[in-house]
Structure formats: C-alpha cells, structure tokens
Amino acid sequence: MIQMEEVVMSTTMIEHQALTTADRCDRCGAQAYVRITLRNGGELLFCAHHARAHEDKLKQVALHIQDDTTKLSSHV
Template structure:
C-alpha cells in the first residue's frame, strides 16, 4: 500500500492529539474513513506503522517554529 500526503482542511488549535491531548499537526485517515490526530512527537514515534496502514496523511508539522 502507498501512503499519500495530501492537502486537506487545515488543522487548528482545537484539534488535539488522540494520544496525549497536545495540539495536533498530523491527520491520518485510515482506509475505513476513521481519522486519527497526532502531535508532531507522536506522529514521528508512530510514523513507520502509520505509513503502512494509512490511506492518507495530512502533515502540517512544518508550521511549528
């Protein structure tokens, strides 16, 4: 399976990481249509596995200064 990084609706400050509650900068859409949100730390931690199972990955970590 190929993972695609897409441009979608921008994440905002109310979007929170499903793992720790920090601001989310990554949205992962699964093949089921279910979405997971991750902070930069947790998206990096789980990146290898997410790339294997995700339909789409929307990454806004470049916004972090």
Template sequence: MQPGTLTRPELTLADRCDRCGAAAKVRAILPSGGELLFCGHHGRAHADKLRELEASVETGS
C-alpha cells in the same frame, strides 16, 4: 475536485492529539476512512505503523 472526493479541513488550534491532547500537527487518514490526529511527537512515534497500514499522512503548520 472529482465526484465523491471528500476534502478535510486544515488542522486548527482546536484539533488535539488523540494520544496526549497536545495540539495536532499530523492527520493520518486510514484506508477505512477513519482518521487519527497526532502531535508531532506521536506522529513520529507511530509513523512506521501508519506506513504499514497504508495510511495517508498529512502534516499541518
């Protein structure tokens, strides 16, 4: 790991979608450092905008 690099924990069943409250399957890390969690449905629905914002997208199991 490089100095100053932060790692984020794996998504768990306790992580919930910021849009609807379902189990989170997608983590979008914004360039500002903030993050959004989405279920699969909302992750797909917002995928174009997240790419436009140059967010880093991670998917959980």
C-alpha cells in the same frame, strides 16, 4: 471505477481541511499537527512527537497523511 473517483474526491477534500488549535492529539491531548486518514475511513490526530514515534505503523494503515508540522518552525 465510480468508487475510485469517490475515494479521490474525499481524499482531496481531506487535504484541504486545515488543522486548528481545537484539534488535539489522540495520544496525549497536545495540539495536533498530523491528520491520518485511515483506509477504513477513520481518522487519527497526532502531535508531532507521537506522529514521529508511530510513523512506520501509521504509513502501513494510512490512506492519506496530512503533515502540518512545518507550522511549528514557521513561527521562529
């Protein structure tokens, strides 16, 4: 039970980490708007394009998906 509490705590902390302009897509180097926290503890960052392109596979391996792509349309 303690392990589950630790996972929930770390997931909550991840949710509150804002993506910045310094965060870059692991695939192409564009600004990242999606953070994937993997079940094994790793992390991947993707631009909106590559997150959509790999969405099905990412959902299979993700512990948590932080999707900030709404920021792309909020500047209009």
